[in-house]
Amino acid sequence: MSGPPGVPADAGEFAASLEQIRRRIRPGSEPRIGVGAGWVPIIASLNEKLTAIDPEHSILGVEERYGLLVWDFVSPGGHDQAMQSAIDAAAEEAASCCEICGAPGRLMSRGESGHKWLKTVCPACAQDRGYRPEAVR
Ligand SMILES: [Zn+2]
Incomplete structure (x- = not known):
């Protein structure tokens, strides 16, 4: 997908x-x-x-x-x-649910600060799409 x-x-x-x-x-x-x-x-x-x-x-x-x-x-x-x-x-x-596939997930991000995309994804979808775990604030 x-x-x-x-x-x-x-x-x-x-x-x-x-x-x-x-x-x-x-x-x-x-x-x-x-x-x-x-x-x-x-x-x-x-x-x-x-x-x-x-x-x-x-x-x-x-x-x-x-x-x-x-x-x-x-x-x-x-x-x-x-x-x-x-x-x-x-x-x-x-x-805590991957928006793409529904598996357990968490908030992750892609890109640099200023051009950052946030998405809740599972580890597999994150890897496919280049998302990394977002630092907990
Ligand atoms: Zn997923």
């Missing part, structure tokens, strides 16, 4: 969840799920939890930012706190 991360066209058992997530993305926001295939099970399960908390919620964005899972939402039911804790738990799970 190569190329930029993105949800595969054939998302298998998760296709319905991904479609549901896309439909929740607000008009005006880009209906794009900006995470790699390795995180698809995590966002599918998060979608179920969020839907249970507030069936009317809408999504402003789902993406990987600096190697971390970011999920912005609006909750008309006012369940922001419950939804945010579900998102925080999923983001924590994603932080």
